[in-house]
Amino acid sequence: MSKIISVQNESKKETISKNAAKLFRKKGFSATSMRELAVDIGVEASSLYNHIGSKSELLQIICFKVANDFINQINELEQVEIEVTSKLEKIIRFHIHKMLEDYDMVYVANHEWKHLQEPFLKNFLNQRKLYENKLIELIKIGISEKSIKKLNPQVLAFTILSAVRGLEFWQQHKKNIDIAELEKTMVSQLLTGIIK
Amino acid sequence: MSKIISVQNESKKETISKNAAKLFRKKGFSATSMRELAVDIGVEASSLYNHIGSKSELLQIICFKVANDFINQINELEQVEIEVTSKLEKIIRFHIHKMLEDYDMVYVANHEWKHLQEPFLKNFLNQRKLYENKLIELIKIGISEKSIKKLNPQVLAFTILSAVRGLEFWQQHKKNIDIAELEKTMVSQLLTGIIK
């Protein structure tokens, strides 16, 4: 009847993945059926299997795409020679941009990774821990350089990550809050606090 | 064969709910089956229905128990006559305590509420928004009293909430981080920042 429409330079697998991300975010991975996904794309469920291996593979594509993007960014940042606090600011801003650009995928990677199958689950959690550890190391350097307060670096790192991972709220308030103000406020709050 | 064992002063419904919260947290609501829940409790799946109405009801119990606890706390706090910044500190500390005491339930309320059925879904989101608005109002007062920096109060509120809702990370690091240090660090970071 119909056929899968993909925009230029986008494979059909990518088209399916993006639609899957949208549904996985809205309904959760387990509560999303391949038949629903097929309806959204305008095709029969069985036709999807000409392009993908399994439902699980879709989740893998989404989670590792996001994980790689974040790992790559923090790796690049390690090469740059700027102050620790500037690096932290860049990391926070990158999270904000990523969440706003690839909302569905980032959300799914943050919330649905637990439905990954082994060995992908372990692999994903390793990537995540790698990223967290890089952030913790950065904070430790800042503390030793005395640019950052002497507080538990693990907690500082996790609090920053929690705050930026929670950026979903922004999607529901797009109209009220403009992105520049969002960035300015979050960077200020997380780095210099809210008390005058 | 077996029977549902409940500790003193705990109804069987509560016992089932707590076990459900544990499973919903670990596997997600949709990926948890009533048969799994029954195995955990030591009974046949059909027997559960002598005590509960449906799987969905279990999610309702969990979500609204948590929502009420938080609403009640912030309502009580409204009566107290202390500085705004002290109130914020108390709110942050309450979130930390709640997350550590009722981990499963708080986690499920934070992550699985989307599987609530109407009208409970709307009801829950209203409660949530009510809570958020109370926090925003508090911050606005702080700004007008000049105890809090003049930043977007909505963003400030959501960032605090994101940070404390992300406290799941603590569960995986119980051994490394003690709770007093966790509280101190988070309060300091969220209120006065991390830069020296």
Add this chain to the structure above:
DNA sequence: ATTAAAAACGAATAAGCGTTAGTTTTGTAA
């Protein structure tokens, strides 16, 4: 010991799931 209610059971139901198989249609290049 008798009775009634509460709570367990096993079996069944209907619906939905991911996925496969076989077949037909579509698109492309010779």
Add this chain to the structure above:
DNA sequence: TTACAAAACTAACGCTTATTCGTTTTTAAT
């Protein structure tokens, strides 16, 4: 136009799901 591959279709598989039914067992009060 013919031929081949890609991608769609329909139908079905085997399995799992939440829940219901009718029955039996357990518990507690008389």
